[in-house]
Amino acid sequence: MPVRRFASAIVIALAVAAGGVGTGVSAQRGGPPGAPPSPRATAPIDLSGYWVSLITEDWRFRVVTPPKGDYTSVPLNPAGRKAADAWDPARDQAAGEACRAYGAGGVMRLPGRLRIEWQDERTLKIDTDAGSQTRLLTFGPSPSQGGDWQGSSIASWDRSQSVMGAGGGFFGPPASRGGSLKVVTTRMKPGYLRKNGVPYSGDAVITEYFDRLELPNGDALLVVSTEVVDPAYLTQPFWTSTHFRKQNDASGWSPTPCSAR
Amino acid sequence: MLGAMTRHHLPSCQALIRIAAIACALAMSARLTGQAPAPANATAPAVDLSGYWTSVLHEDSMERGAGPEIADYGGFPVNEAARLFGLSYDPSRLTLRHHQCDGYVAPYQIRALGNARAWEERDANTHRLVAIHWFNQTFEGRRTIWMDGRPHPPAWAPHTWMGFSTGRFVGNALRVETTHLKQGWLRRNGLPESDQATTIEFFIRHGDRLTHTVVVNDPVYLSEPLVKTTDFYRQPIDPQNWLFPCDDGEQILGRAPDDVPNYLFGQNPFVKEYQDKHKIPLAGHLGGAPTMYPEIAARLESGADSALLRPAPGARPVSAAVDPEPRDGKVHVWPLRGNVYLLTGDEGNIVVQVGDEGPVVVDTGRGRLAKETVQAIRTLSDKPIQLIVNTSFHADRTGGNAALQASGDDPSVRGSFFSLQFRDAGVGATIMAHQNVSNRLVAAKAEPRAVPSDTYLEERRRTFHNGDSIELFWQRNAVTDGDSLVHFRRADVIVAGNVFTTTQYPFIDVANGGTIDGEIRALNDILARTVYAHEGEGGTIVVPGHGYVCDEHEVVEYRDMVVIIRDRIRAMMRAGATLAQIRAARPTADYDTRYGAVTGPWTTDQFVEAIHRTLTVK
Numbered sequence: 027m028p029v030r031r032f033a034s035a036i037v038i039a040l041a042v043a044a045g046g047v048g049t050g051v052s053a054q055r056g057g058p059p060g061a062p063p064s065p066r067a068t069a070p071i072d073l074s075g076y077w078v079s080l081i082t083e084d085w086r087f088r089v090v091t092p093p094k095g096d097y098t099s100v101p102l103n104p105a106g107r108k109a110a111d112a113w114d115p116a117r118d119q120a121a122g123e124a125c126r127a128y129g130a131g132g133v134m135r136l137p138g139r140l141r142i143e144w145q146d147e148r149t150l151k152i153d154t155d156a157g158s159q160t161r162l163l164t165f166g167p168s169p170s171q172g173g174d175w176q177g178s179s180i181a182s183w184d185r186s187q188s189v190m191g192a193g194g195g196f197f198g199p200p201a202s203r204g205g206s207l208k209v210v211t212t213r214m215k216p217g218y219l220r221k222n223g224v225p226y227s228g229d230a231v232i233t234e235y236f237d238r239l240e241l242p243n244g245d246a247l248l249v250v251s252t253e254v255v256d257p258a259y260l261t262q263p264f265w266t267s268t269h270f271r272k273q274n275d276a277s278g279w280s281p282t283p284c285s286a287r
Numbered sequence: 288m289l290g291a292m293t294r295h296h297l298p299s300c301q302a303l304i305r306i307a308a309i310a311c312a313l314a315m316s317a318r319l320t321g322q323a324p325a326p327a328n329a330t331a332p333a334v335d336l337s338g339y340w341t342s343v344l345h346e347d348s349m350e351r352g353a354g355p356e357i358a359d360y361g362g363f364p365v366n367e368a369a370r371l372f373g374l375s376y377d378p379s380r381l382t383l384r385h386h387q388c389d390g391y392v393a394p395y396q397i398r399a400l401g402n403a404r405a406w407e408e409r410d411a412n413t414h415r416l417v418a419i420h421w422f423n424q425t426f427e428g429r430r431t432i433w434m435d436g437r438p439h440p441p442a443w444a445p446h447t448w449m450g451f452s453t454g455r456f457v458g459n460a461l462r463v464e465t466t467h468l469k470q471g472w473l474r475r476n477g478l479p480e481s482d483q484a485t486t487i488e489f490f491i492r493h494g495d496r497l498t499h500t501v502v503v504n505d506p507v508y509l510s511e512p513l514v515k516t517t518d519f520y521r522q523p524i525d526p527q528n529w530l531f532p533c534d535d536g537e538q539i540l541g542r543a544p545d546d547v548p549n550y551l552f553g554q555n556p557f558v559k560e561y562q563d564k565h566k567i568p569l570a571g572h573l574g575g576a577p578t579m580y581p582e583i584a585a586r587l588e589s590g591a592d593s594a595l596l597r598p599a600p601g602a603r604p605v606s607a608a609v610d611p612e613p614r615d616g617k618v619h620v621w622p623l624r625g626n627v628y629l630l631t632g633d634e635g636n637i638v639v640q641v642g643d644e645g646p647v648v649v650d651t652g653r654g655r656l657a658k659e660t661v662q663a664i665r666t667l668s669d670k671p672i673q674l675i676v677n678t679s680f681h682a683d684r685t686g687g688n689a690a691l692q693a694s695g696d697d698p699s700v701r702g703s704f705f706s707l708q709f710r711d712a713g714v715g716a717t718i719m720a721h722q723n724v725s726n727r728l729v730a731a732k733a734e735p736r737a738v739p740s741d742t743y744l745e746e747r748r749r750t751f752h753n754g755d756s757i758e759l760f761w762q763r764n765a766v767t768d769g770d771s772l773v774h775f776r777r778a779d780v781i782v783a784g785n786v787f788t789t790t791q792y793p794f795i796d797v798a799n800g801g802t803i804d805g806e807i808r809a810l811n812d813i814l815a816r817t818v819y820a821h822e823g824e825g826g827t828i829v830v831p832g833h834g835y836v837c838d839e840h841e842v843v844e845y846r847d848m849v850v851i852i853r854d855r856i857r858a859m860m861r862a863g864a865t866l867a868q869i870r871a872a873r874p875t876a877d878y879d880t881r882y883g884a885v886t887g888p889w890t891t892d893q894f895v896e897a898i899h900r901t902l903t904v905k
Contacts, residue, residue: 071458080514081579083346085362089584090567099348137581156581184493186334186459203333204458206493235493239460239500241512242487249491249516251498265343267498267516278582 070205106259113223128157129217172213360574376477392471642753645673654686678784723769768800789834
């Protein structure tokens with residue numbers, strides 16, 4: 027009996043292996059002609075729609091503009107503190123830089139709503155009503171050269187996998203389920219992490235993961251996990267996670283201009 | 288036996304190994320060449336939490352580090368009850384012995400600073416995932432997230448800081464549902480989370496970053512779900528910092544046992560301090576669902592609203608708590624400790640101790656399911672019930688006396704000199720209680736066999752039974768004038784009777800000798816006998832007259848509530864307020880969503896009136 031069971035296992039193993047090879051071969055031979063499926067077609071999660079921010083963390087820093095010099099919990103280095111201590115909203119307003127707190131490094135933390143939609147098959151667009159900003163998240167090379175408040179954002183679908191790639195095969199893990207949107211943003215104009223002038227530089231690199239969570243009552247949450255790396259002003263990566271709740275419609279959508287105060 | 292034929296027709300072992308090697312090589316090559324992955328396994332783990340994690344304090348760092356400012360509730364979707372609870376909270380309450388080592392409830396603890404460690408528990412034979420364990424350094428909170436599909440416990444099961452959690456993988460996340468949490472903090476400046484709260488959590492990994500999202504639903508203190516997100520970074524090696532020792536002790540000497548630090552409504556001095564410091568109006572920093580939405584910024588310009596500091600007139604909230612009674616016509620058995628069990632189902636908790644000498648039964652329920660109660664006891668012991676103890680004369684304590692007494696037998700008196708005097712000595716179980724229970728049952732013309740015959744008059748009655756010391760402690764003028772606590776010393780189980788429940792304000796039966804101060808003394812008497820096991824929970828088991836199995840934490844929160852409401856009513860009485868004025872002022876406003884009632888046998892108004900009638904104001 028043990029030998030028979032072992033033999034059966036071998037047969038199954040061969041079948042699995044052969045199946046894997048067969049799949050791979052057919053794929054290598056071309057499969058369907060034409061371009062691979064678009065990022066939109068392969069999206070593991072649906073981020074489109076209106077989302078309202080739930081301001082349950084850092085409330086005092088987000089709902090009102092904190093006083094100058096209050097940069098609690100942000101790992102600023104001496105240069106960062108010096109810059110924050112020099113914050114002058116009137117100067118920003120006069121210089122046409124009222125949107126410094128509405129750049130890619132800060133806008134997701136501001137109270138407001140997001141409108142997310144596919145601009146085309148490889149570009150997700152995020153409009154914010156706070157400051158009336160638009161972020162374009164491009165899968166593949168970004169057409170943007172940056173230099174504005176939102177910089178250049180490269181998007182990809184993030185699925186867990188080993189260093190050898192996606193799972194599969196006899197010993198590999200099963201293919202991952204679900205996934206996240208990963209966005210890396212660079213080349214922004216220098217901006218503020220918080221409205222009271224807590225700075226990030228133009229050399230900052232912002233990495234974000236967008237996750238959608240389903241709740242039993244039918245609600246959906248969007249969690250944006252953000253990392254800001256900025257050796258110019260920060261002693262360590264600055265991590266926040268910001269959450270939004272899905273809306274069924276555009277209620278509350280109220281685009282407003284940037285305000286330096 | 289493997290016959291020659293079989294050997295002939297099967298490949299040799301060497302050949303089998305070769306075939307296996309080829310199969311493996313083919314499979315590996317498929318993987319290494321990046322071919323299509325195998326189909327997703329719906330039950331396979333989608334995220335591996337194993338390892339060491341440290342929370343990042345880049346959000347809410349003050350709250351999670353040094354501590355939140357008092358009266359800072361902005362962004363919390365709390366209701367009136369939670370807001371008033373927080374405003375009444377005096378941090379000096381933490382100097383009370385029974386609060387000094389209070390742990391944090393799971394959704395709050397996971398946001399605490401410090402290290403965490405996660406590991407898997409797998410079946411040794413199948414290697415299927417049984418549970419994921421998560422240990423938080425702060426307050427040494429150890430969670431078990433059951434992954435094996437087991438159900439959550441019934442409503443009468445104990446509540447713990449960590450609650451009872453079950454998990455499953457959804458997409459790229461571990462999704463966890465938690466019930467049976469203790470009362471704890473939404474924020475540790477007095478903003479409460481009730482023991483009725485449940486949570487949904489998601490753990491998602493992005494490389495060495497773990498993002499945790501918790502959604503707290505609390506029908507008692509939240510008007511909308513509260514969502515919090517917390518980040519952890521992975522530590523490559525053991526941080527070797529895991530313990531959080533705590534022992535309580537005397538911090539303020541000479542304090543009266545019924546002194547629970549609290550602020551009367553409208554008198555919390557730190558509200559003004561917060562406003563002066565941050566220039567944020569009450570409508571913002573005192574929280575509420577509107578404060579977590581973007582529109583709050585405009586509302587903050589509307590100025591102060593001092594009405595938020597006191598209960599709204601006219602409101603009459605009722606309890607939003609889950610009814611812990613099974614109400615399915617059955618009597619359910621729940622093991623407590625050792626040879627002691629809870630029986631629930633007959634509209635009043637019953638405790639049974641079993642052993643060689645025959646069962647001891649504390650309280651007999653309403654009596655509507657007496658037959659089922661006897662049958663349930665039979666599943667625990669094949670001996671007849673020997674002793675019955677009543678914690679009071681009320682019908683939910685004594686309703687099954689006659690039936691249970693009749694089903695029992697007391698061999699300890701049969702054949703003794705009692706037999707010479709009483710023909711029925713030893714026929715049926717012996718019922719014990721304070722003498723006032725007997726008196727009131729006789730006055731109520733109870734069936735003679737339902738009336739306790741073995742009574743005591745003063746502080747204590749004791750007996751050694753089934754290998755345990757059983758003590759009855761008279762609680763003079765608490766719910767009635769005949770209440771007893773029953774303490775199984777070895778098992779360390781205290782049966783509180785209706786002195787303590789998890790279902791309602793204490794039923795102070797003024798007509799039968801109950802008083803508010805006696806009730807507070809009785810609750811303190813329970814607390815004088817309890818010992819917690821770890822971080823303020825576990826240890827001595829306290830069985831309430833109604834509701835779920837508790838430990839000292841539930842008792843101390845209940846004691847605090849009764850004292851605080853007493854203090855408010857006393858202050859109003861001293862100021863000359865009438866009963867009608869006191870009721871209108873809603874002195875129970877922060878507890879009504881947990882214990883309040885406007886109908887039924889014990890309403891909020893009756894509770895307030897009972898305090899008013901029995902309070903001596905100097």
